[in-house]
Amino acid sequence: xxxxxxxxxxxxxxxxxxxxxxxxxxxxxxxxxxxxxxxxxxxxxxxxxxxxxxxxxxxxxxxxxxxxxxxxxxxxxxxxxxxxxxxxxxxxxxxxxxxxxxxxxxxxxxxx
Amino acid sequence: xxxxxxxxxxxxxxxxxxxxxxxxxxxxxxxxxxxxxxxxxxxxxxxxxxxxxxxxxxxxxxxxxxxxxxxxxxxxxxxxxxxxxxxxxxxxxxxxxxxxxxxxxxxxxxxxxxxxxxxxxxx
Numbered sequence: 255x256x257x258x259x260x261x262x263x264x265x266x267x268x269x270x271x272x273x274x275x276x277x278x279x280x281x282x283x284x285x286x287x288x289x290x291x292x293x294x295x296x297x298x299x300x301x302x303x304x305x306x307x308x309x310x311x312x313x314x315x316x317x318x319x320x321x322x323x324x325x326x327x328x329x330x331x332x333x334x335x336x337x338x339x340x341x342x343x344x345x346x347x348x349x350x351x352x353x354x355x356x357x358x359x360x361x362x363x364x365x366x
Numbered sequence: 367x368x369x370x371x372x373x374x375x376x377x378x379x380x381x382x383x384x385x386x387x388x389x390x391x392x393x394x395x396x397x398x399x400x401x402x403x404x405x406x407x408x409x410x411x412x413x414x415x416x417x418x419x420x421x422x423x424x425x426x427x428x429x430x431x432x433x434x435x436x437x438x439x440x441x442x443x444x445x446x447x448x449x450x451x452x453x454x455x456x457x458x459x460x461x462x463x464x465x466x467x468x469x470x471x472x473x474x475x476x477x478x479x480x481x482x483x484x485x486x487x488x489x
Binding site: 256288290292294299300301302305306309311312341343345347351352353354355356357358359360 | 401403410411412413415416425426427428461463468469470473474475476477479480481482
């Protein structure tokens with residue numbers, strides 16, 4: 255099982271808002287480590303979507319936003335579009351694992 | 367252009383050795399950590415380890431310590447992931463990722479990715 259816990263799947267209709275949670279613990283997100291989010295389209299490499307818990311690289315639409323609190327983080331997507339259908343992963347670092355990087359198990363977003 | 371370019375797909379037999387590569391260009395390669403990430407077929411991302419090309423400081427995930435070796439040759443701006451004896455369970459896509467190279471400078475997210483190298487281990 256993954257150190258960071260994500261729901262396996264979420265879905266929404268075009269135009270709707272969905273959120274993806276990422277639950278950690280006191281040894282990773284809870285220590286104040288940043289959370290990063292990646293989008294992986296089918297058959298492609300992951301792409302950084304959110305870094306530093308709530309910052310967007312240039313080129314990422316402002317429909318995507320991130321937040322963090324205590325031992326968890328969330329990715330919100332508003333105005334869902336068909337091209338948002340992908341796998342989404344959260345990422346942080348864990349002091350119990352020699353400060354190794356850790357990923358969530360991934361969430362499959364389906365646009366209905 | 368800032369990019370990481372990985373070596374091509376590999377097909378190997380159990381017990382064989384393998385070294386795959388990740389070549390950086392368009393940025394100061396020595397100054398940014400490079401991570402390796404495994405993705406088994408149909409599964410999620412797994413952090414394997416990370417190396418700092420400037421001084422070859424290497425940190426492994428406990429899950430991969432002793433199973434693989436990460437190295438770098440900064441003279442040719444290339445990082446490597448190596449196995450001494452492959453197993454069928456090593457069949458996976460392997461990605462390299464640059465940390466804080468571009469948009470996420472100053473942060474520890476992977477903001478530059480290679481295209482991936484698929485390794486198949488089968489008798």
